[in-house]
Structure formats: structure tokens, C-alpha cells
Amino acid sequence: MLTRLLALIVKEFLALLKDPKSRTVLIGPPLIQLIVFGYAATFELKDIPYAVFNEDRSAISRDFEAAFTGAPSFRRIATIRSEEEIAPLIDDRQVLLVIHIGQRFGAQQLSGDPAPLQVIVDGRNSNTAMVALNYVRRIVNQYNEDWLKAHGQSGLPAHLESRAWFNPNLESRWFFVPGIIGMLSLITTILVTAMTVAREREQGTFDQLLVTPLRPAEILLGKALPGFIIGMVQGTVILLIATLWFRVPLLGSLPALYCGLALFLLSGVGAGLLISSLAVTQQQGLLGGFLFMVPASILSGFATPIANMPPVVQAITLIDPLRYFLVVLRKVFLEGAGFDILFGQLWPMALIGVASLSLASWLFRHRMY
Amino acid sequence: MKTVFDALRRIPVMRRTPASLTRLKALVRKEFLQIVRDPSSIAIAFLMPLFLLLLFGYGVSLDTEHVPVAFVAEQPSADTDDFRSSLLGSRYFAIATLRTLPEAEQALREGRVNAIVRLRANFSERLRRADGAPIQIIVNGVDANTAQLTLGYLEGAWGNWLTRRVASRGGELTAPVQLEQRVWFNSELKSRNFLVPGLVAIVMTLIGTLLTALVMAREWERGTLEALLVTPTRMSEILLGKIIAYFTLGTGGMLISVGLAVWLFGVPLRGSFWLLWTCASLFLLAALGMGLAISTVARNQFVAGQLAIVGTFLPAFLLSGFIFDIDSMPAAVQGVTHVIVARYFVTIVQTLFLAGDVWSVVLPNALALLAMAAFFLAVTWRKSRKRLE
Numbered sequence: 065m066l067t068r069l070l071a072l073i074v075k076e077f078l079a080l081l082k083d084p085k086s087r088t089v090l091i092g093p094p095l096i097q098l099i100v101f102g103y104a105a106t107f108e109l110k111d112i113p114y115a116v117f118n119e120d121r122s123a124i125s126r127d128f129e130a131a132f133t134g135a136p137s138f139r140r141i142a143t144i145r146s147e148e149e150i151a152p153l154i155d156d157r158q159v160l161l162v163i164h165i166g167q168r169f170g171a172q173q174l175s176g177d178p179a180p181l182q183v184i185v186d187g188r189n190s191n192t193a194m195v196a197l198n199y200v201r202r203i204v205n206q207y208n209e210d211w212l213k214a215h216g217q218s219g220l221p222a223h224l225e226s227r228a229w230f231n232p233n234l235e236s237r238w239f240f241v242p243g244i245i246g247m248l249s250l251i252t253t254i255l256v257t258a259m260t261v262a263r264e265r266e267q268g269t270f271d272q273l274l275v276t277p278l279r280p281a282e283i284l285l286g287k288a289l290p291g292f293i294i295g296m297v298q299g300t301v302i303l304l305i306a307t308l309w310f311r312v313p314l315l316g317s318l319p320a321l322y323c324g325l326a327l328f329l330l331s332g333v334g335a336g337l338l339i340s341s342l343a344v345t346q347q348q349g350l351l352g353g354f355l356f357m358v359p360a361s362i363l364s365g366f367a368t369p370i371a372n373m374p375p376v377v378q379a380i381t382l383i384d385p386l387r388y389f390l391v392v393l394r395k396v397f398l399e400g401a402g403f404d405i406l407f408g409q410l411w412p413m414a415l416i417g418v419a420s421l422s423l424a425s426w427l428f429r430h431r432m433y
Numbered sequence: 434m435k436t437v438f439d440a441l442r443r444i445p446v447m448r449r450t451p452a453s454l455t456r457l458k459a460l461v462r463k464e465f466l467q468i469v470r471d472p473s474s475i476a477i478a479f480l481m482p483l484f485l486l487l488l489f490g491y492g493v494s495l496d497t498e499h500v501p502v503a504f505v506a507e508q509p510s511a512d513t514d515d516f517r518s519s520l521l522g523s524r525y526f527a528i529a530t531l532r533t534l535p536e537a538e539q540a541l542r543e544g545r546v547n548a549i550v551r552l553r554a555n556f557s558e559r560l561r562r563a564d565g566a567p568i569q570i571i572v573n574g575v576d577a578n579t580a581q582l583t584l585g586y587l588e589g590a591w592g593n594w595l596t597r598r599v600a601s602r603g604g605e606l607t608a609p610v611q612l613e614q615r616v617w618f619n620s621e622l623k624s625r626n627f628l629v630p631g632l633v634a635i636v637m638t639l640i641g642t643l644l645t646a647l648v649m650a651r652e653w654e655r656g657t658l659e660a661l662l663v664t665p666t667r668m669s670e671i672l673l674g675k676i677i678a679y680f681t682l683g684t685g686g687m688l689i690s691v692g693l694a695v696w697l698f699g700v701p702l703r704g705s706f707w708l709l710w711t712c713a714s715l716f717l718l719a720a721l722g723m724g725l726a727i728s729t730v731a732r733n734q735f736v737a738g739q740l741a742i743v744g745t746f747l748p749a750f751l752l753s754g755f756i757f758d759i760d761s762m763p764a765a766v767q768g769v770t771h772v773i774v775a776r777y778f779v780t781i782v783q784t785l786f787l788a789g790d791v792w793s794v795v796l797p798n799a800l801a802l803l804a805m806a807a808f809f810l811a812v813t814w815r816k817s818r819k820r821l822e
Contacts, residue, residue, distance in 0.1 A: 083733070086739060090739070097743075100766055103766045104762050105751055106761065109758060128610070154617060156794060157794060169610075173609045173610070178608060183612060184616075185615070185616045185617065187617055188627060188783045190495070191495050191756070195581070200612065211609045211610075212609065221565050222567070222595065223565050224568050224588065226584055228573070228574030229574055239575055239578070251743065254742060255743065258742075259735055346734040346738060347473050350646070350742070355484070357742070359485070362492070363488070368493045371497075372497055373492045373493075374491055399542070405543070
């Protein structure tokens with residue numbers, strides 16, 4: 065029996081890897097993609113292009129301008145002399161924001177009145193706009209504090225002391241790189257499984273498999289293992305890249321992480337084989353793969369937090385295996401978690417995996433054409 | 434014998450017949466019949482945009498509200514209650530009042546709260562001292578973006594509380610410089626207004642490429658392409674027939690997406706519809722071209738499917754400017770984004786929806802789409818011609 069199974073697994077590996085194009089698609093892209101996406105996926109802004117419209121000629125307003133010139137996240141593109149110049153710069157996306165200093169900016173500060181500072185932001189990408197405004201606010205707050213201190217005014221009755229746990233510098237890359245590991249693992253499982261059964265059905269070889277002494281469970285195992293093994297190997301390589309290249313700290317328990325990876329691959333392979341056994345043609349398999357993969361990644365909390373979703377959609381995310389794997393990845397990497405904390409994430413993936421695999425194996429026999 | 438060979442050589446192997454409209458019509462009809470017979474193409478074109486836009490339009494949001502925050506006052510007093518009520522009044526927080534810091538830290542570790550606000554035992558006393566009282570904040574930094582937003586909200590709540598407190602004591606708290614922010618195009622900073630147009634672009638990439646990724650490979654695999662080629666049909670007609678059929682299908686999907694964005698999600702369409710239509714058509718051509726190129730290069734459906742999975746979704750999702758700002762990426766990665774078709778269309782739709790007909794943005798990006806469409810179709814054409822030999 066074992067030799068039979070082994071022969072089947074060898075055959076599946078051959079089917080996947082004998083075509084040089086297929087081999088390249090399986091091995092090359094995940095590594096390149098991790099590196100490219102690892103650099104691309106960040107919410108931090110660099111070199112925010114901005115323009116200054118300063119109607120005040122005072123030394124105070126020039127001091128204020130210097131606060132922005134010195135800030136590393138900002139890059140001054142233009143100096144504006146009239147109101148009409150603002151719109152074209154923003155419309156063309158040449159600048160993200162315009163800082164408008166009014167005529168009495170310096171005088172107001174000296175007389176103790178609040179001096180309004182107008183900041184006009186391009187809101188086409190609302191998240192970028194929000195992040196940029198936060199940067200501006202921080203600079204203005206710092207300026208205010210310095211100004212009050214320099215002019216001998218009493219301090220505020222209370223101040224904030226903020227600290228961030230697990231990611232002290234609030235680097236969003238530390239959040240996204242583990243997420244990308246999850247996404248790439250998902251894609252690999254779908255890549256390997258979603259079209260396999262459909263291809264055999266289309267070519268008629270699946271019927272041949274069914275009349276061999278192999279039982280459906282064995283056929284299932286033969287189809288599932290290559291995806292699982294490739295996913296494990298690839299997962300190991302991208303974990304190494306994440307820690308050695310991107311220097312994301314890996315604080316938690318490695319066995320827990322691998323347990324999470326294994327269970328996730330199980331559920332991903334299960335979903336892929338389920339799609340594959342439902343599909344009659346490879347086209348349908350591909351479509352099904354996308355209809356699973358795209359929602360699974362967007363609803364996983366990869367870029368947009370699940371907590372922001374409406375309750376109905378949050379309920380849907382409960383059947384998304386990637387949702388649990390991302391928590392495992394981030395908790396093990398950054399929070400140093402072990403099995404005790406992750407148990408709540410591990411069993412749902414196991415459940416999804418077992419359920420989808422059993423259904424797929426049932427479909428092998430009962431969906432005949 | 435020799436004369437026989439000479440005679441054979443004189444027979445043209447492939448006579449170039451003039452293009453014919455009737456033949457093209459027949460080919461288009463054939464493609465449509467194939468589409469109708471395998472409903473998965475129709476599902477890709479019409480159900481997928483509906484399903485994805487509904488799911489994401491409702492599901493995806495970067496607008497963080499009701500952040501769970503633990504509030505710890507080590508010695509509750511009128512002052513700490515006052516501060517707590519200023520947090521309770523905000524829609525940005527869901528406050529859980531806990532007794533001690535270790536309890537709150539445990540909650541943070543278990544993910545039940547995202548942040549801790551802690552007022553030490555001597556808070557009231559230090560409020561009245563010259564150096565002021567510290568308010569300790571601990572955020573979970575794993576999701577750095579949410580953490581930044583939470584810190585921003587807490588700063589806002591703190592500022593309001595200070596102003597109110599100083600005013601109620603007859604004082605006046607004036608910051609020398611007061612920030613007045615004006616956000617153009619999306620004054621409420623609703624993330625849905627920028628995510629939904631971007632989604633239209635993502636969904637269209639998937640539709641366009643998926644529709645065609647397998648069609649050429651399928652014909653090669655089944656040998657039907659050879660069958661077609663022994664008829665007077667020309668390769669360009671076969672390709673054109675496929676493009677026309679799938680272009681029609683894709684246009685239907687595009688209309689559904691735009692309709693949903695405007696009528697269901699209330700995203701303003703400030704630019705002209707016809708300009709959007711034109712750009713979307715160019716984009717659809719490029720996406721279909723990419724699918725056909727994948728299909729032709731791979732030559733078998735399995736590999737074509739793999740290429741489509743790897744080459745479309747994640748690049749369009751992460752490198753198109755849909756979520757992540759391209760200008761903030763390292764120069765090398767920015768260079769890579771130029772080969773992503775979706776990048777140009779995301780820029781166009783975000784501008785056309787929210788800002789209007791800004792030609793200086795639309796025109797270069799539309800030209801880039803045109804160039805990419807031409808490139809992919811040329812690759813397809815060349816590769817399929819070679820295969821004839």
C-alpha cells in the first residue's frame with residue numbers, strides 16, 4: 065500500500081515539476097515576490113512632496129518653514145506665490161500637500177493670538193492623506209511646545225507618555241512581511257492544487273486513477289502531499305528571508321510557528337482540492353481558485369484590520385484560514401507567542417483542513433462525468 | 434521523381450487569403466458559443482465583479498473606530514473620572530475600565546485591547562504641580578498603522594480635555610500655531626472613496642486576464658487551433674475574434690463595477706463617464722492582451738493558470754498603488770511597478786472618480802496603457818505565428 069502511495073506521490077511531483085515553465089513558476093516568483101512586496105508594503109511615507117505658500121515675510125514664518133525643511137519625511141518641490149498656483153500642483157499630483165502661511169502668521173503669534181496654519185492635502189488616497197497629516201501635526205505640536213518654552217509660558221497640566229509594545233518604532237514592515245509570508249503560502253497551495261484534479265478530469269486520466277486499486281483517500285493523499293511539501297520547503301525559505309534579509313525579529317516559538325504553517329497548508333491544500341474536485345474544466349478550477357484566494361487574502365486582515373469590518377463580514381472571516389495564520393505569524397514573530405496563546409488560532413485551521421479534505425475526497429467518488 | 438518534388442514545392446503551403454468580415458463574425462460567434470457553454474467565463478465576467486465589489490466595498494476599510502482601550506486609574510478621583518469621560522465621549526474608542534496595570538497588560542497581550550491609558554496614583558496631585566502629570570499610554574505596535582491612528586486619536590482626546598479643563602478654570606490655552614486641515618477630493622477622508630475605485634481596477638485586472646489566460650492554451654492543448662489553421666482563417670482573425678468576444682464580456686463586467694461604485698457605494702464620479710469608459714477600454718485591452726500572451730507563451734492550460742495566479746492578483750494588489758503609496762517605495766521597487774498594468778489604471782480611476790478630468794494625470798497613464806496593450810498583443814501575435822512552423 066505504501067509503495068502504491070509513494071508511486072502516486074512521485075507521479076504528482078513529476079506532473080508538477082517536469083514542465084520547465086511550471087517549475088520556474090513554482091520556485092522563482094515566491095522568492096522575488098517576498099523581496100519586492102516586502103519593500104512595497106508599507107504605510108510609512110517617505111519624501112512627501114510639498115509646496116509652501118508663505119504670505120508672511122517675518123522671521124517667525126521662516127523659522128516655521130525650517131521645521132519642515134529639516135524633517136526627513138518631507139521634500140519641498142515648489143514655492144508658491146499666489147493662490148491660483150495651488151490647484152494645478154495638487155491636481156497633477158506633483159505635491160501631496162501645500163502649506164499655506166497667512167499674512168499675519170508671525171504677528172499673531174507675537175500678540176498671543178492663535179495663528180492659523182492652513183494645510184491643503186490631496187485626499188485621493190485617504191490613508192496617505194491621513195498619515196501625511198499626522199506627520200504635519202507632529203511637527204506643529206513640536207513647534208508649539210518649543211515656542212511656549214522659549215517664551216517662558218508655563219507648561220501644560222498633563223502630558224502624554226506613549227510607548228509601543230512589540231514594535232517600538234512602529235515600523236509597518238514588521239507587520240506586513242509576516243503577512244506576505246501567509247499570502248505567498250496561500251498562493252502556492254492554490255497554485256499546486258486548484259487545477260490538478262480538473263486537469264486529470266479533462267484529460268480523462270482521473271477515471272483511470274479511480275479504477276486502480278487506489279482508494280479515494282489515497283488519491284487524496286497523493287494529491288495533497290506535493291502541495292504540502294512544496295509549501296513547507298518554500299515556507300522555510302521565506303521565513304529565512306524575512307528574518308535574515310528584512311530583519312523582522314522572530315521572538316516566539318519556532319515549533320508553534322511550524323505547527324501553524326503545517327495546519328495552514330493543510331487547510332489551504334484542502335480548499336484547493338475541494339475547488340479542484342468541484343471543477344469540470346481547468347478554466348473552472350482557475351476561476352474557483354481565484355474566487356477563494358482573493359476574498360481569503362483581502363478579508364484576512366492583511367492590510368485592513370478585521371475589527372474595521374461590519375459584523376456580518378467579520379463572521380465570514382471565521383472560515384478564512386489565512387485569518388488565523390496571519391495572527392499566528394504576527395504573534396510568533398513580534399509578540400513572542402507560544403502554543404498556549406496560539407491554541408485558539410490553531411484548531412480552527414485544523415478543522416477547516418479536515419473538513420475540506422474529507423469533502424474533497426467524497427467528491428472524488430461522487431462527482432463523475 | 435525530381436519533378437514531383439518541384440511540383441510539390443510550387444504549391445503554397447499556406448495561401449494568404451484576404452481578411453473577411455463574414456469569417457470574423459463566424460469566429461466571434463464561435464467564441465460566444467464557447468463562453469455560453471462553459472458558464473465559468475460568464476461567472477468571471479459578471480458574478481466576480483458583483484461578488485468582489487460587494488464583499489470588499491462593505492468589508493474593507495481603513496477607518497478605525499471603536500478601538501478597544503483599557504483605562505486604568507490607580508487611584509480614581511474626580512480628575513481621573515473627568516479624563517475618562519472625555520475618552521468615553523469619543524466614537525473612536527471602546528473603553529474598558531480596569532483596576533490595575535498588570536490586568537491591563539494581560540488584556541493587551543491577549544489582544545483584548547489595543548491600547549492602555551494609565552493614570553498613576555498621584556495623577557490628581559501632579560496635575561497641580563508645575564511640571565504637570567504624565568498620562569501613560571501603551572499601544573500594541575504590531576499593526577503599526579492602527580497603532581499610529583490610535584495614538585493620533587488619543588492625542589486629540591487629550592488636547593480637547595486640556596482645553597476644556599483650562600477653560601473651566603478661567604484660563605485660556607492657546608497653541609501658538611493652529612492646524613487647519615483641508616482635504617481636497619475626499620473631505621471626510623473616507624477610505625471607501627479611494628478603495629472602491631481602486632477595487633474596480635483590481636477586479637478588472639482579474640477579469641481581463643482570467644478570461645483569456647486559458648483560451649489560447651486550451652485550443653493548443655485540444656488541437657482545435659491546428660484545425661482552425663487549415664481553414665482559410667488567418668491567425669490575426671482568430672485573435673481578433675477572441676479579443677472582440679472577451680472585450681464585450683469584460684465591458685459588461687466593467688459597467689457593473691462602475692455602477693456599483695457609484696450607486697451602491699456612493700463614490701462620487703467627478704470626471705466624465707466617457708473618459709472613464711475610454712480608459713477602461715484601453716485597460717481592458719491591455720489586461721486581455723496580458724491574458725492572451727500568458728496563454729500563448731505557456732501553451733498548456735495548467736502552466737497558463739499558474740502564471741495567471743502568480744502574475745495578476747498579488748502584483749495588482751500590492752504594487753498598483755491600490756493600498757500602498759508608490760512614491761514611498763524604494764526606487765528599484767518603483768521601477769518594477771511600471772510593468773504592472775493595474776498601476777496606470779488605478780491612478781486614472783482614483784483621479785477620475787475623486788478629482789475630475791485632470792488631463793495631465795489621465796493622458797500619460799492612458800498612453801502607457803495603450804503601449805502595454807500593444808506590447809502584449811504583439812507578443813501574442815508573434816508567438817502564435819512562430820508556432821505555425
